Amino acid sequence: MATATATPPAPKTNRIGLQVLDYRGGKTTLCAGCGHNAISERIIDALYEMGVQPERVMKLSGIGCSSKSPAYFLSRAHSFNSVHGRMPSVATGAVLANRTMQALGVSGDGDSASIGMGQFVHLMRRNLPMIYIVENNGVYGLTKGQFSATADLGSKLKTGVINDLPPIDLCQMAIDLGATFVGRSFSGDKKQLLTMLKAAIAHKGTVLLDVISPCVTFNDHEGSTKSYKYMQEHDELVSEAGFVPSFEDINVEYEEGSTYNVTMHDGSHLSLRKLHEEYNPMDREKALNMLIEATGKNEVLTGVFYINTEKPTFVELLNLVDEPLATLPESRVRPSKAAFDDIMTRLQ
Amino acid sequence: MATEPVALGSKGSNGAGAAKTPAESSAANSSPAQKRVVNDFSIQVATVNGSGSQSANSVLLKSVFAMGIPVSGKNLFPSNIAGLPTWYTIRVSKHGYVARKKEIEVVVALNPETAKDDILSLQPNGVAVYEESFNLKQYRDDVHCYPVPFDKLTAAVCPEAKLRKLVRNMVFVGVLAQLLEMDLAVVEASLRKQFSKKVKAADLNWAAVQAGYEYAKETFTERSPYVVERMNLTEGKIIIDGNAAAGMGAVFAGVTVVMWYPITPSTSVVESTIDYLKHTRIEADGKATFAVVQAEDELAAIGGVLGAGWAGARSMTATSGPGISLMAEFAGLGYYAELPGVIFDVQRSGPSTGLPTRTQQCDIHSVAFLSHGDTKHPILIPGSVKECFDFAIAAFDLAEQAQTPVFVLSDLDLGMNNWMSEKFEYPTKPINRGKVLTAEELAKLGEFGRYRDVDGDGIGYRTLPGTDHPKAAYFTRGTGHNEKAQYSERPDDYIHNMERLDKKFETIRGMVPRPVVVQDGKSKIGIIAFGTSDFAVSESRDQLKKEFGVETDYLRLRAWPFTREVLDFVASHERVYVVEQNRDAQMLSLLKLDVPAAEVVKLRSIRYYGGLPLEARTVTDELVTQEGI
Numbered sequence: 001m002a003t004a005t006a007t008p009p010a011p012k013t014n015r016i017g018l019q020v021l022d023y024r025g026g027k028t029t030l031c032a033g034c035g036h037n038a039i040s041e042r043i044i045d046a047l048y049e050m051g052v053q054p055e056r057v058m059k060l061s062g063i064g065c066s067s068k069s070p071a072y073f074l075s076r077a078h079s080f081n082s083v084h085g086r087m088p089s090v091a092t093g094a095v096l097a098n099r100t101m102q103a104l105g106v107s108g109d110g111d112s113a114s115i116g117m118g119q120f121v122h123l124m125r126r127n128l129p130m131i132y133i134v135e136n137n138g139v140y141g142l143t144k145g146q147f148s149a150t151a152d153l154g155s156k157l158k159t160g161v162i163n164d165l166p167p168i169d170l171c172q173m174a175i176d177l178g179a180t181f182v183g184r185s186f187s188g189d190k191k192q193l194l195t196m197l198k199a200a201i202a203h204k205g206t207v208l209l210d211v212i213s214p215c216v217t218f219n220d221h222e223g224s225t226k227s228y229k230y231m232q233e234h235d236e237l238v239s240e241a242g243f244v245p246s247f248e249d250i251n252v253e254y255e256e257g258s259t260y261n262v263t264m265h266d267g268s269h270l271s272l273r274k275l276h277e278e279y280n281p282m283d284r285e286k287a288l289n290m291l292i293e294a295t296g297k298n299e300v301l302t303g304v305f306y307i308n309t310e311k312p313t314f315v316e317l318l319n320l321v322d323e324p325l326a327t328l329p330e331s332r333v334r335p336s337k338a339a340f341d342d343i344m345t346r347l348q
Numbered sequence: 349m350a351t352e353p354v355a356l357g358s359k360g361s362n363g364a365g366a367a368k369t370p371a372e373s374s375a376a377n378s379s380p381a382q383k384r385v386v387n388d389f390s391i392q393v394a395t396v397n398g399s400g401s402q403s404a405n406s407v408l409l410k411s412v413f414a415m416g417i418p419v420s421g422k423n424l425f426p427s428n429i430a431g432l433p434t435w436y437t438i439r440v441s442k443h444g445y446v447a448r449k450k451e452i453e454v455v456v457a458l459n460p461e462t463a464k465d466d467i468l469s470l471q472p473n474g475v476a477v478y479e480e481s482f483n484l485k486q487y488r489d490d491v492h493c494y495p496v497p498f499d500k501l502t503a504a505v506c507p508e509a510k511l512r513k514l515v516r517n518m519v520f521v522g523v524l525a526q527l528l529e530m531d532l533a534v535v536e537a538s539l540r541k542q543f544s545k546k547v548k549a550a551d552l553n554w555a556a557v558q559a560g561y562e563y564a565k566e567t568f569t570e571r572s573p574y575v576v577e578r579m580n581l582t583e584g585k586i587i588i589d590g591n592a593a594a595g596m597g598a599v600f601a602g603v604t605v606v607m608w609y610p611i612t613p614s615t616s617v618v619e620s621t622i623d624y625l626k627h628t629r630i631e632a633d634g635k636a637t638f639a640v641v642q643a644e645d646e647l648a649a650i651g652g653v654l655g656a657g658w659a660g661a662r663s664m665t666a667t668s669g670p671g672i673s674l675m676a677e678f679a680g681l682g683y684y685a686e687l688p689g690v691i692f693d694v695q696r697s698g699p700s701t702g703l704p705t706r707t708q709q710c711d712i713h714s715v716a717f718l719s720h721g722d723t724k725h726p727i728l729i730p731g732s733v734k735e736c737f738d739f740a741i742a743a744f745d746l747a748e749q750a751q752t753p754v755f756v757l758s759d760l761d762l763g764m765n766n767w768m769s770e771k772f773e774y775p776t777k778p779i780n781r782g783k784v785l786t787a788e789e790l791a792k793l794g795e796f797g798r799y800r801d802v803d804g805d806g807i808g809y810r811t812l813p814g815t816d817h818p819k820a821a822y823f824t825r826g827t828g829h830n831e832k833a834q835y836s837e838r839p840d841d842y843i844h845n846m847e848r849l850d851k852k853f854e855t856i857r858g859m860v861p862r863p864v865v866v867q868d869g870k871s872k873i874g875i876i877a878f879g880t881s882d883f884a885v886s887e888s889r890d891q892l893k894k895e896f897g898v899e900t901d902y903l904r905l906r907a908w909p910f911t912r913e914v915l916d917f918v919a920s921h922e923r924v925y926v927v928e929q930n931r932d933a934q935m936l937s938l939l940k941l942d943v944p945a946a947e948v949v950k951l952r953s954i955r956y957y958g959g960l961p962l963e964a965r966t967v968t969d970e971l972v973t974q975e976g977i
Contacts (some may be wrong), residue, residue, distance in 0.1 A: 022818075055820060058659070058813040071823060071835070078813035080658055081825040082651070083677050089607070089643065089651025090658075094813070096605050096639040097661035101814055119651070122644040321635045325604035326660030326812060330779045332637050333602035333662070335628035340774045343596065343624070347586035 015051040015247060023048045025073040035187030035213025036066055036135045040073040042190065043104070043133075046197035047074065050245060057102045058094055062087040062116060065142055066108030066135035066213075077104075085116025088123035091130055092314075098324035099315045102201065103130035109150040110140050113168045117149075120170070124177040126314040127205040131197075132179075134170055134208070135187070137215040138226035145218035156223030170210050172291045175284060175306045180205035182287075183304040186231050187213040195241040196304060202245065202264035205313045212300065231300065238279050238290070238303030239272040262307050272304055281307045387417045387442035389453035389574045391524070394466045395517065396459050398430025403542060403553070404517035405436040408524060409766060410538040412440055413587055415531060416579040420446035420883075421766045422961060427612070427704040433462045442579060443890075446767065447883035448961040453574055454528075456520045457482060458498070467491070475572045477523050494568055496523055501563055505555040515556040522560025527572040532561060586769055590762035591666075593733040593772070594692055595620030597740025598664055599628060602779050603690075605663040606640040607652030609671060612704050613760035614694035617666035646671035650678040653689040654753070657682075658824060660784070660812035662744050666692035669711050670701065672718065679753055680719025681826045683849070686799070686808070688747035688782070690740070692756045694763040697959045706959025707760035709879055712934040715755045716908060722846065726856045727755045727908040731864075731882040733767045735906070741775055742861060748782035750807060750856050759929075761880045761961040783809045787817040798822040798833040799845060806852030853909060860907035863914060867901040873975070874921035876914075878905040878935065880961060881927045887964035888971070895968070896977055905935070910942050918943050918950060925971055927954045929962055 011019050023044045028037050047057065054076035061067035063084035070079045082090045087105050095103050112120045112134050123132065138151040147155070150170065151163045174182045181203040185193040193211065200207040212231055214220045220227045225234075239260075246267035260281055262270040272281055278290040287306040294301045321328070391408070395401040402423075409421040420439050426432035439449055455470050457463040457478035464487060467476050472490045480495040502516045518539075525535050536554060543550035588596075594617050598606075603625075608618045622640055629637045643649040649665040656663035667675065672693055682689060695711045697703035717724055726746060728739040739756055747754040783803075785796060790811065796819065799808045808831075811820040822833040829845065830836040867874075877885040882904050892898040903917045918924050918939070926936040933953040940948050954970045956962050 055816055055818070056814065060655075076818050076821050078811070078821045079823045080655065081823065081827070082655075083681055083826060086647060086651045086678065089648035090655035092641060092643075092648070093605055093607060093652035093655030093657070093661070093663060094659040096641070096652075097656040097659035097663070098812075098814055101659075118644055119648055122648065318639050319634065319636050320639060321631060321637055324660070324814065325637065325639060326656075328602075328604065328637055330602060332631070333604060333629070334600055334775070334779060335624075337774050339628045340600065340772075344586060344771050347588050348584075 014048050016053060018048070018054070020044065020048045022076065023054060023074055025075045026071050028069070028072040030065055030069065030072075031217050033216040034065070035137065035211075035215070036069045037072070038187040038190075039133065039135055039193070039211055039213060040069050042193045042197055044073045045194050046201060050198055050201045051247070052102060052201060056100070057104055060087050060091045060094065060103060060105045062107050062111040064108040064111045064140070066106055067111055069135070070106050085111050085114070086119055087111070088116065088119035092123065092126065092128055095128055095130060095315065096318070096320070097326040099129070099320055100324055105130055105132045107132065107134050109134060109136045109138060109148040113149040113170060121173065121177055124174045124179040124206055124208065127178055127180055127311055128314045129204050129206070131200045131207040131209065134210045135213040136170070136210055136226065137213050137219055138167075138224070139215050139219040141215050141218055152225035155225045158218060158221055169291060169295060170208065171305055172288060174206075174208035175287055175291075178206075178311070179208045180308040180311050181207040181304070182306040183208075184210040184212070184300075184302045186235055186302055187211055188228060188231065189235070189302070192237075192241065192302065195243045198245065199241065199243045199264065199268070199270045199304070202266045202268035202270075203307075203309075204265040205308070205311060234298065234300045236276070236294065236299040236301050238276040238301050238305065239274055239281070241304055242271040242273070244269040244271070262309065265309060270304070270307070276301070276303075281305065284308075383573065385453070385574050386577050387440055387579065389440055390449050390451065391438040391440070391454040391456070392452045392466070393436045393438075393456040393520070394459045394462050395434055395436070396430070396461075397426055397428050397432045397434040399458075399517065400514045401434070401436065401458070401517045404521050405438070406766070407518070407535065407539045407542055408521050409438050410542070410587060411525070411530060411535045412438065412576060413582050413585075413768060414534045414538055415576060416582050417442060417576060418444040418446065418581050418768060420768065422448055422761070423765060424960065425705050433459050440576060442581070444581065445883075445887045445964070447887050448963045450963050450965060454524070454572075456524070457484060458517070458520065473573055475527060475574055477520055477527070492570055492572060494523065494527065494564065496520070496560070496563060501559045502556060505559045506552060511552065515553050518553045518556035519560035522557035522562075523564045525557065526561045526564035527568070529575045529577075531578070582768060584771060586771055587766050588733050588769060589616070589764055589766050590730070590733045590736040590758050591616040591694060591764060592620040593736035594666075594740045594756065594758065594763070596624050596772075597737040598690070598744070599624040600775055601662065601741040601744035603662045603664050603744065604638050605652065605656035605661040606638070606665065607643050607649045607656070607663070608641075608665045609643050609646045609649045609667065611646075611668045611671050613696055613764045614666040614668045614671070614692060616764065617692050617694060646674040647678065650675040650682075650689070650691065653691070654678060654682050654687045657688040657747070658813075662748070663688075664690040664692065664744075666694065668694050668696050669698045669714075672711055672714055676719045679725065680721060680723045682753035683719065683723045683725060684721075684826055685824050686751040686810075687753065687824075688751055689753045690743045690747050690756065691753060692740075692758065695757065695759040697957070703959045705760070707880070707961055708929050708957055708959065709759055709881065710930040710934065710957070711757065712930070712938060713932075715757060716938060724853060725753055725755050726750070726860055727757050728861060729757045729878045729906050729908070730762065731879055731904055731906065733762070733769045734772055736762065737772045739861065745780045746856070746859055749780055750852060750859065751782060751810060752852070752856075757879065759880055783807060785809050785811050785815070785820075787815050787820065790815070790817040790820055795819055797831040799829065799848070800831040801848050801851070805855040806848045806850070807855060857909040857911060860909065860911065862911050863906055863917075864904040865902070865913055865917060867903075867917070867920070868899070871899045871901045872922040873898065874901045874903065874917055874924040875927060876903045876905060876917070876924055876935075876939070877927040881929060884962040884964045884967050885927055888967035891964055891968045892971065896972060898972075898975070898977065908938060910939070914939070915943060918947055922950065923952055924950050925952045925954050925974070927962075927967055929955070929957055931955065931957045
């Protein structure tokens, strides 16, 4: 090998010394231009920038295009692609088995709002510590383009079929049911989505991120309300988010009075510059009203709608030991012979 | 008895139960006030659901037990909270028989709706204790009648009107104690143990027992032909129901995640588990080494179990038939993605909602092949409360060793009734977590393929989420995959994987509990049974020998897949009767899959599926009929 005088520049690394390459996954098999791919990219960026150890993450998903995407990021993390609409229960079991892991769920609108609605609502209600991303395109992609339950009223399929049922707003439901970090973004909005994902990583309870993600094959045409064009025209920012991780110095970006500054569980700071009149991320009722009104006005609100850093998580409610239940030694999970004998005596 | 026609009506053309044995006939012809029958009779207590008869029944059962006589109790209850008739049967048997027995010798009639039927169902020369106002003597002149003014006696010892309903039933315990010549001190001890933490309640109930006892002593001159005499056959034994035993087993197996949805008759598996967990698994700082989640439905319950199993926890759920149906899709994922988990199925009568509070062995087909595609699951089948405990522990070890869902198939009769048992044994083998690679082991190996058959037993090595090694992760999926857990639709990958799963099932065949075989090498007739059919079959074999001179060999199945002994047993007999509690001979058809074609003709079927526990006479009569004796 030839000697070189100039050493190549050291590859860029994050605070735990990993390169962005260490956060990559397999090659995507989704359509070119699919919003889901953009979301995978933002997940990679967020985990990299936050310096999350890939091995400390578990990825969970159901069935559908969205649920395939965990294969396309973070190959160094365990992943569980389960059955249609049932990721929430699998995540519940997995998180309880090992509370020290960062759980990251990826679902879709069909997976969460139709077949999985029963599990979705109960997960939100439990405030299980996890990030739950819904890649929402209003359509069933793998079965080639049927409406999902989040398709907007009047939205039109390529085939000309018009949706005559009202959409389910997963953010409204999540806030109502007890999730403690709820927001909506758009796969095409790099900055907003990345900021929200980073703040989500710092949050402890259930994070629900509803990410509008146009389906370029079946639902990105005139008449679709989940298309790139529609989103660009109707996306109404509620707030502009700035996020300062706990390991960086705080600098206040926004002037006081128009800003909500939220201290996250790990000491990070989320600053939200108020753009929308009714906006208050701590006020559950106002957040809900704002979303209901927006639906009436045909607006698609984006931003962080609701945060609650006080409510105990499911793991706290269950008062679990600090270590993962999964790997507790026999001495801590098999009661003693004395305890056994005592039970036998009582049964005599 | 009001329920008996139900049982007879559903027996189909078997005709079982109609024939009377010579012994029975002579008993029927004998007149009252004849010989004393000691420690060999059944007591039936007829009450209204929700009237608080459970404590009284339990005290009576445990008193007989404490006097050293083998005893069994069966609760026959409706799917209802309050108002419908319920019966509790206690069989007192010096021979140690614990199966249901059709004949009732002592009846306690406290339910006006069924009182007439209750006394009509009594054996001749039987004992009838009933509420005075029912005036039942008009219906029978061949039984001993003991009318009791329950309300008056209760009011005298319980001034507080709203408590009377709760202690009223205790009066019959006193009456029976006197009539059956029981040791009153033993009854008091049993009662005080029952109410151990509630002294006031104990005193009040004890007063009711005494009132009944005194009333009977002063009022009745006619003696009961049935009496209880001390024996020493229950020393060192315990009384427990199968569901509590299973829950206890789970706790001593080290279960850490429980996700469940309540359903009769499995609910008390988890309730007992919670109870034992709270007593034994809260650490000094008040924190729990377990998580119990009441899920939104059975789909979520098994989803949580498999998610937890994947992440490395010992996880379980308990359910019954309808829940099993709901778990089907996930069960297939568990099989194909190779996820450990333990599922207790406490069977009840199906199909559909069926008879929710009646017993059957009817989920064998659905559990064995639960889910679509080529799916199969190991099943452990406890035949006693002790095995409910032992097999719970075995199931957790097997699930993690074989990396697959394991089903424990119990039933309502075993699960919800109290059974006498030898003491359980504290597990001697350490917990076996199966093939799990640590980061250190991975560093040595350099790489790993999740579904690679390294050891030739069809079972790969797995890693747990959180294993601190860059090569530890793999992708778990229900879609087609290759050895490295990568998505694959290639026919060779698919077939290779499916064949390995089949090999794993063969490995499991060598890991499950072996059958219990009683064989003397001379008998041409073999009987195969499992689970709660064992109690009736054991008694039936004695009947066949004593009454008909027919010797039988017996094999009690304890698991599926079947082990070698099952095929040997079939091979070494001319005729093999498979006894089971379902209509379609489900276990017989499973056997047909394994038994060589030439020997299938040997297999015969004895079935009962009326929803009541199987009794010996049904088996005896049917076998005798089919044998042409």
